[in-house]
Amino acid sequence: MSFIPDIRLFSCHYTSQQSCADEGRELNQLNFPENVKMTRVVCTGKLEEITLLKAFEDGADGVYVVGCPAEGCHNVRGSQRAAKRVEAVRSALSELGVEEERAKMFFLPRGLHPEFVDVAQEMNDQVTELGPSPF
Amino acid sequence: MIIAERKPLAEIIEMIQDCKKILVLACRGCVTVCSAGGEREAEILASLIRLGLKKAGKSAEVFDASLVRQCDKEYIDSIDQFKGQYDAIVSTACGVGVNFIANLRPEDNVFPALNTTFFGGSAEQGVWTEQCAGCGDCVLHLTGGLCPVARCAKNLMNGPCGGSVDGRCEIHSEVDCVWQNIYDRMGRLQRQEEMTVSAPIRDWSTAGHGGPRKQVREDLTV
Numbered sequence: 001m002s003f004i005p006d007i008r009l010f011s012c013h014y015t016s017q018q019s020c021a022d023e024g025r026e027l028n029q030l031n032f033p034e035n036v037k038m039t040r041v042v043c044t045g046k047l048e049e050i051t052l053l054k055a056f057e058d059g060a061d062g063v064y065v066v067g068c069p070a071e072g073c074h075n076v077r078g079s080q081r082a083a084k085r086v087e088a089v090r091s092a093l094s095e096l097g098v099e100e101e102r103a104k105m106f107f108l109p110r111g112l113h114p115e116f117v118d119v120a121q122e123m124n125d126q127v128t129e130l131g132p133s134p135f
Numbered sequence: 136m137i138i139a140e141r142k143p144l145a146e147i148i149e150m151i152q153d154c155k156k157i158l159v160l161a162c163r164g165c166v167t168v169c170s171a172g173g174e175r176e177a178e179i180l181a182s183l184i185r186l187g188l189k190k191a192g193k194s195a196e197v198f199d200a201s202l203v204r205q206c207d208k209e210y211i212d213s214i215d216q217f218k219g220q221y222d223a224i225v226s227t228a229c230g231v232g233v234n235f236i237a238n239l240r241p242e243d244n245v246f247p248a249l250n251t252t253f254f255g256g257s258a259e260q261g262v263w264t265e266q267c268a269g270c271g272d273c274v275l276h277l278t279g280g281l282c283p284v285a286r287c288a289k290n291l292m293n294g295p296c297g298g299s300v301d302g303r304c305e306i307h308s309e310v311d312c313v314w315q316n317i318y319d320r321m322g323r324l325q326r327q328e329e330m331t332v333s334a335p336i337r338d339w340s341t342a343g344h345g346g347p348r349k350q351v352r353e354d355l356t357v
């Protein structure tokens with residue numbers, strides 16, 4: 001039986017602004033993986049480390065964050081802050097002996113670009129390969 | 136303030152591996168300011184302990200709570216609200232907090248979540264540096280306000296040692312030689328004459344070498 005990972009995406013309002021267009025149908029048509037559950041946040045800089053950890057506690061096999069380009073964040077340094085929190089989660093995972101690839105940060109331009117779908121697929125492939133989370 | 140940092144997770148999880156009900160107890164004092172053991176860090180640690188135990192195939196309930204300060208009887212007393220509910224308290228306070236809980240709770244397990252490192256200050260956001268070692272016999276009036284006990288690698292009372300290069304200490308090229316700083320500063324203050332006087336042999340008994348220290352302020356006791 002093939003494994004379908006539970007993947008949680010936290011994306012800022014700006015980067016994901018078109019992802020909700022047409023009730024998400026557009027994303028579907030572009031092959032955005034169905035098993036990636038997206039939570040939109042006002043700014044990824046608002047994300048707390050605990051929110052990412054709770055996603056793992058809640059059964060996620062992989063967690064990733066998509067925010068504005070590091071040098072072009074709508075809120076100036078929001079996505080850079082998010083990247084630090086993702087980094088903290090990655091190092092905690094590795095302290096626990098878990099693959100840090102299960103948590104990732106991506107910087108993408110605003111709006112619906114093919115990269116938004118690409119990184120979802122990349123994350124999906126990566127976590128599928130890693131297998132179920134040990135938590 | 137007291138500066139501390141979280142212990143490696145493996146060490147913490149090892150301490151409590153057989154506990155079933157664990158309280159991660161934060162302190163809202165110094166360790167909150169240095170982002171090591173405040174409410175936010177305790178919440179994160181509780182989550183990491185749950186994840187770590189789960190990965191190890193163990194199950195335990197892990198909660199988090201906080202006290203205003205763990206180094207103060209007035210506040211630590213409120214730990215009574217958790218009495219009998221947990222088989223381990225993991226304190227994210229400095230070592231003082233852990234000791235205070237241990238003093239107060241002869242029957243209960245308390246474990247340190249942090250390594251208590253030094254008395255320091257926040258030099259810039261996210262950076263803390265050691266400034267004082269709490270030696271109990273302050274010499275800052277003789278050294279232009281810069282501490283040779285805490286900041287000289289050799290705790291010299293008459294420096295520099297001769298090992299400094301370009302104003303940096305020989306232990307690390309990025310650390311200022313505090314004796315160079317003292318020398319420069321005394322010069323600027325036109326107090327260089329004072330540096331010709333050799334510091335007398337120190338009485339280190341106040342620096343913890345005389346056993347645990349105690350301070351009583353009769354005017355404050357009731």
Ligand code: SF4
Binds near residue numbers: 266267282
């Ligand atoms: S001389 Fe002693 S008390 Fe004064 S700053 Fe240095 S370590 Fe602290």
Ligand code: SF4
Binds near residue numbers: 289298305312313314
């Ligand atoms: S180089 Fe300066 S700070 Fe370093 S040990 Fe020598 S006197 Fe002390």
